[in-house]
Amino acid sequence: MDGAAADKMNEIRGIFREFYDTIFDVAPAGVFVYDISIGMIESNRKASELFGGGNVEHLNILKLSFASGKDRDQVEKILKNTSKEGSADVEIIAGNGNGTRLRIDLIRLGDENSNIRLGTVCPISFFENRKEEIEVMEKMYYSLFERCGDMIWILSGKGDFVYFNKKAEEVSGYKLAKYVGKSFVPFIVPEYLARLQEIFFNTMSGKIISYDVGIVLENGTIALLRVDTLPMYRDGMVIGTVSFGKEQQKK
Numbered sequence: 557m558d559g560a561a562a563d564k565m566n567e568i569r570g571i572f573r574e575f576y577d578t579i580f581d582v583a584p585a586g587v588f589v590y591d592i593s594i595g596m597i598e599s600n601r602k603a604s605e606l607f608g609g610g611n612v613e614h615l616n617i618l619k620l621s622f623a624s625g626k627d628r629d630q631v632e633k634i635l636k637n638t639s640k641e642g643s644a645d646v647e648i649i650a651g652n653g654n655g656t657r658l659r660i661d662l663i664r665l666g667d668e669n670s671n672i673r674l675g676t677v678c679p680i681s682f683f684e685n686r687k688e689e690i691e692v693m694e695k696m697y698y699s700l701f702e703r704c705g706d707m708i709w710i711l712s713g714k715g716d717f718v719y720f721n722k723k724a725e726e727v728s729g730y731k732l733a734k735y736v737g738k739s740f741v742p743f744i745v746p747e748y749l750a751r752l753q754e755i756f757f758n759t760m761s762g763k764i765i766s767y768d769v770g771i772v773l774e775n776g777t778i779a780l781l782r783v784d785t786l787p788m789y790r791d792g793m794v795i796g797t798v799s800f801g802k803e804q805q806k807k
Contacts, residue, residue, distance in 0.1 A: 585678035585686075589719065590617065590662075591736055592635050592671045597718055606658060606677050608650070623647035623655050634662050635673065645680055659683040665719070666732045672719065707781070707801040710788065715739050715756055718796065727803050729774025745770035745778055759785050759797045768804070780804040 586603030590596055595614035596607075604612045607620065617635070622628040627646035634642030643661045650656065657680040665672040678686075707727055709720035717735050725731060728743075744752055748769045755765050766784050773779055781801040787794040 585676045585682070588675045588677065589665075590635075590673045590675055592673065594671075594737055597672075597736070603675075603677055606648075606656070606679075608648075621649040623649055631660060634660070637662075640664055657681075666722065666725070669731065670733045672732060672736065707799075707803070709740075709799050709801075711740060711756070711797045711799075713760060713794070713796050715741070724801075727773075727779065728771065743771050745772060755785060756797065759787050760794050762787050762794055 586600060586606045588596060588599035588603040588607075595616045596612050599607070599612055607615060607617070618628060618632055620628075622631075624647070627644075627648075630644035630646055634644050641661070641663050643659065645657065645659055647655045647657050658677055659680045659682075661676045662673045663675075664670055665674055705723065707721065707724040709724055710718040712718050716737050716739055717732075719736070720728075720730075720732055730743075740756075741749065741753075751767070752769055755767055759765055764784070764786050766782075768780060768782055770778050770780050780803070782804050783799050783801040785797050785799040788796045788798050
């Protein structure tokens with residue numbers, strides 16, 4: 557890797573590590589990414605704890621023990637709301653019977669048809685004391701992904717799409733809502749597939765890799781991308797990959 561490429565990789569690593577450390581590891585509130593058709597996609601420790609602890613993957617928020625039907629209806633309303641943002645103040649009943657008043661805020665990722673929501677959750681008293689800090693955190697996440705000039709996509713440890721940003725939608729023609737939970741393999745030009753599967757395996761082993769890849773666009777044409785892929789960590793374990801891509805040319 558030459559000096560310019562190394563500098564770029566260090567910049568990318570720094571941006572993503574700042575994002576990941578700030579949002580997921582030391583965020584002042586619970587942070588989660590939610591698909592209204594699948595359930596919980598990703599969450600930090602605080603969100604997991606507030607939603608009951610343990611493994612909350614694919615958790616259906618609407619099946620939590622709410623103090624009242626009205627509280628549940630509030631959450632359902634903001635989940636299904638096609639406007640950009642929504643919030644609800646609700647009470648969740650824990651296994652020991654104690655109730656916790658929570659503030660849940662959601663921001664839609666993608667267009668009005670997207671099922672993906674960025675969420676924050678925290679005790680209401682905490683939100684009232686640190687409202688500005690939480691709002692800044694939400695904006696940082698949203699800006700990094702939705703307004704970035706690069707294509708960005710996240711794959712699970714199985715190679716399925718967790719997320720891709722607006723730039724990726726614009727370049728590829730595909731809509732996030734339709735492809736969350738589906739494998740990346742059908743999008744790859746066959747001659748690049750074996751190499752890309754090797755890259756995915758190596759990234760899941762902790763390596764950072766730069767490469768070129770051809771993808772099949774929604775309209776059937778082929779685009780050549782220059783991509784930088786990094787491992788995504790949780791508690792020291794690689795749980796998926798995040799990639800930053802730029803379009804080089806179309807065929």
